[in-house]
Amino acid sequence: MKMDNPAPTSSPARAALDAGHRVELGHETPLKLDCGAELGPFRMAYRTYGTLNADRSNAILVCHALTGDQHPVDPPHSRKAGWWSLMIGPGKPLDTDHYFIVCANVLGGCSGTEGPPEIRRDTGEPWGLDFPVITIADMVRAQVMLLDHLGIEKLFCVIGGSMGAMQALQFASAYPERTFAAVPIAGAARHSAQNIAFHEVGRQAIMADPDWQGGDYMKAGTAPRRGLAVARMAAHITYLSEAALHRKFGRSLQDRKSVTYGFDADFQVESYLRHQGSTFVDRFDANAYLYITRAMDYFDLVSEHGGVLAEAFRDTPVRFCVISFTSDWLFPTPESREVVHALNAAAADVSFCEIESDKGHDAFLLDEPELFAVLRGFLQGCAEHRGLGR
């Protein structure tokens, strides 16, 4: 099949593109956004792993979370493994010996897909806050345009954790004919008040930083590093469980026998958080953080279907596997159960698994054997029904 060549980019995320592809979509028909604006042409950066089979029936769309990217495996210029390298590869649950994996940077992101830090074709300036506010549905529309471009009429599966789960649910709801299966992990059909509140703290931290410059920091040659680091620190706490923080750090001190009676990082958990904040700002754009958190806040499949979530999936042919984790307090199990109840009410084919884990929300990115086992089983069953001949 045709693959686009890696294209040069004018964004700060140039390095992130090296091992990926970038395509311009929406030349003829622009992307109609929920806000009313139209976007086109727009750039979409993506990676693929494995081989598309002859009848193009083995594609799995992997949707990334808030701060993820199109590199779940083998990220360029990084000594770190990709964010789902445990999940994707030969012999792994998303087995690249059998499946063709597509993973794109989301619309509004900062790893090469059109978003706030990208240079506008019309003005030669970064989008900044002139980028239209996008939604999860817009992200999914862009993904579908990418699938059209790749010649993939129907996915075998759409899968993702956290915001990726929102995309998987949105995809299955809006394009039921375009995927055989959907796996939303650690997600929800609508963002909760508490989660909106945490996102708002992060946005306020960014916008409070004078170096944010009203969103025009790229033109000013600055970046709201301190504000973005604080946003990341606050968010990072929500990704872990109290038990995981206790197990990892407890009240252990940082290389010292006693506290220092000062405001340096005395406790290991402080040092860890500071590190999370400072490394994040090297890989993420502050405006993209505003846009993507906003998209998550706006996500509400319930109200979009008249308050009846089952209507989002009425007569769906998609097979669902909904997964949650016991210690996830950001997207707790009741929010996955709400999805499952709606799917049951819609007479959908749905499996539900709540996985016992003390790792919190981040469990979907970590070594969770039960998660892998559940996914292997579900995908194998789907492959048999789909006639994929594994």
Next chain:
Amino acid sequence: MKMDNPAPTSSPARAALDAGHRVELGHETPLKLDCGAELGPFRMAYRTYGTLNADRSNAILVCHALTGDQHPVDPPHSRKAGWWSLMIGPGKPLDTDHYFIVCANVLGGCSGTEGPPEIRRDTGEPWGLDFPVITIADMVRAQVMLLDHLGIEKLFCVIGGSMGAMQALQFASAYPERTFAAVPIAGAARHSAQNIAFHEVGRQAIMADPDWQGGDYMKAGTAPRRGLAVARMAAHITYLSEAALHRKFGRSLQDRKSVTYGFDADFQVESYLRHQGSTFVDRFDANAYLYITRAMDYFDLVSEHGGVLAEAFRDTPVRFCVISFTSDWLFPTPESREVVHALNAAAADVSFCEIESDKGHDAFLLDEPELFAVLRGFLQGCAEHRGLGR
């Protein structure tokens, strides 16, 4: 008994003193702090309610939480009720017809007691970061010096919620002969890793604000308002429960029928949080926030007693009533249970009550009839044993 006259203050919290008293303590014997420094003389701002009886046996020391002050009832210059006006007053659980209530602003605070925003007597400049880092034990030492000044040899009860609970536990542990009873509400014997992490986010938000000026903002005539507001917003989420946020706000929009596709406060919960942040900076000092959060982080009655919490209360004559709330995720019930188990192991007289509430940590400040009933019962029983003749 002798009462100090309201004294003028040079701190930004001048107004907060108007209805209270301020005394200078530590003239002859300075306060020896855990960090090794000595403080003296130092100012202590406090309020009293009710009347001390002839044998000085009816005093209750009320210890305030992180952002509380010495005005639980009738705060000056405020249209708002005090933070414990439901709890303290004639006929209320802390009945001012029977008890003499003492409430002091904590050491390191910003309502008139010696702390970072106060003007140093020696230099005529604000303390700022030159104020010594203090601990919960230091706060309690200062409270005991105030009780000495007031001629109160032994309290009837020491009581407080959250950081007030830490002080109540510390007081009972360090001065068992100086109180008949102790009531730690929604507290813990040591600050958890997750709570240290949230405090660190708040401190980083403050210190990231250029207007913090390395702590010297008072000299510079500025204040880190944006950073302090972000710190307050993040903290405020932890004071509520997910259920309370959902009940109060859910995903309700702010005076609008649909979202605005922008970064203004679309959701009511965002507007509420922004309001919490912006009003907080008018009443609280950023450096005091650093110092008091640090004191809470350092609190660890377990490690200070060789890892055996029961040793903190060995052979204690104090009667305890430990209270927690089901939906409090900042100081969850297991942390109160740890205290109760230790008190049991120390053969102490202890009652424990977990109160069913969906209001989260802040329940201790709110209208919780079961809390009031439990306190009335406990205090009445103690009053009978103490021969207070109610």
